[in-house]
Amino acid sequence: MDTGTIDVAVWNIEADGGRDGERRDFALDILAALKPDIVLQQEAKYSRERGGRLLHAAEKRLKLRGFLSAPNPDIDADIATAVYLRPGLFHIAEQKPHAKPWWLHPCHVQAQLGNCPLPLNLVSFHMCFFDAGQRLAEAQWLTTLAQPGMATMAAGDTNSYPQHPEPLPLPVWETVTDRAHMVQRTYVDAAGRRHSDTRPDGALTAAGFTDLARHAANHCGPNSKRALAATAGFTKPHQGGPQRIDRGYAAGGVQFALEHVEVIDNEDTRAASDHALVLYRYHRTRLEGVLTPGRGLRCAG
Numbered sequence: 001m002d003t004g005t006i007d008v009a010v011w012n013i014e015a016d017g018g019r020d021g022e023r024r025d026f027a028l029d030i031l032a033a034l035k036p037d038i039v040l041q042q043e044a045k046y047s048r049e050r051g052g053r054l055l056h057a058a059e060k061r062l063k064l065r066g067f068l069s070a071p072n073p074d075i076d077a078d079i080a081t082a083v084y085l086r087p088g089l090f091h092i093a094e095q096k097p098h099a100k101p102w103w104l105h106p107c108h109v110q111a112q113l114g115n116c117p118l119p120l121n122l123v124s125f126h127m128c129f130f131d132a133g134q135r136l137a138e139a140q141w142l143t144t145l146a147q148p149g150m151a152t153m154a155a156g157d158t159n160s161y162p163q164h165p166e167p168l169p170l171p172v173w174e175t176v177t178d179r180a181h182m183v184q185r186t187y188v189d190a191a192g193r194r195h196s197d198t199r200p201d202g203a204l205t206a207a208g209f210t211d212l213a214r215h216a217a218n219h220c221g222p223n224s225k226r227a228l229a230a231t232a233g234f235t236k237p238h239q240g241g242p243q244r245i246d247r248g249y250a251a252g253g254v255q256f257a258l259e260h261v262e263v264i265d266n267e268d269t270r271a272a273s274d275h276a277l278v279l280y281r282y283h284r285t286r287l288e289g290v291l292t293p294g295r296g297l298r299c300a301g
Helices: 024-034 049-062 132-146 179-184 199-206 212-219 222-228 267-272 284-290
Strands: 005-012 038-044 065-068 080-085 090-095 107-113 120-126 151-157 186-188 194-196 246-251 258-264 277-283
Touching: 005 024, 005 151, 005 246, 005 284, 024 049, 024 267, 024 277, 038 049, 038 120, 038 151, 049 065, 049 080, 065 107, 080 107, 080 120, 120 132, 132 151, 132 186, 132 199, 132 246, 151 277, 179 186, 199 246, 212 222, 212 246, 212 258, 222 258, 246 277, 277 284
Parallel strands: 005 038, 120 151
Antiparallel strands: 005 277, 038 080, 065 080, 090 107, 107 120, 151 246, 186 194, 258 277
């Protein structure tokens, strides 16, 4: 923890590290070493069980306060998402209830940073893995948090692709042997042509969200040039190989407080999960400026 920055860790921890914590302790060790102020977790699969035992263990280990998305009993896989915040730094304004049309409910918390009057919307989301139409509807819901006068950071597993060219090319679907995955990650246009699913990213950026990794790569100096690195698919050549499907977005000026984005992909993170950990670092004073309308703001980087 650096008092001059606000650090946000975003991580899809595969199957919550296991019901009995086979990999969870290792994942928490990695997170604790980073001392983040905010953690946005996906696949908090077992964190509701036994009175929230895993949630409370993570709170204690990370010295953060945890929140889970609302239960969704209407689906066959009620996999929670989670938000963890540093007490004392953030004051909880409101935890939002479940939101349709999500397949897996996002965890949406409004928090106030210190005495800043404008609340910061924090959303941990996990978009539907099997239906491009569902993902687009989920992205459309997120656009409600990019309305004028709102400040938002939303991040998670998009199960889809950026609309602009990336350092890694998109999968060549004719060569992908997992044909079910090909159908899940593509959509068919009105003329019957199949395309990689970039529509959630297109909807979010059209609504005013900024892809934080792309912003960092363009504006935050040489230390953020690898912000566009792949975050998943490292061991899945049959699905098209590594891609940047875990992404963070900001609206309402939050992006201008960004200092650095780092994709942490190493032997340790791969032992804990099949997704890389992504760290977003904000300049605290600039973020306070965003959350204090009329105070003025200069772009970080």
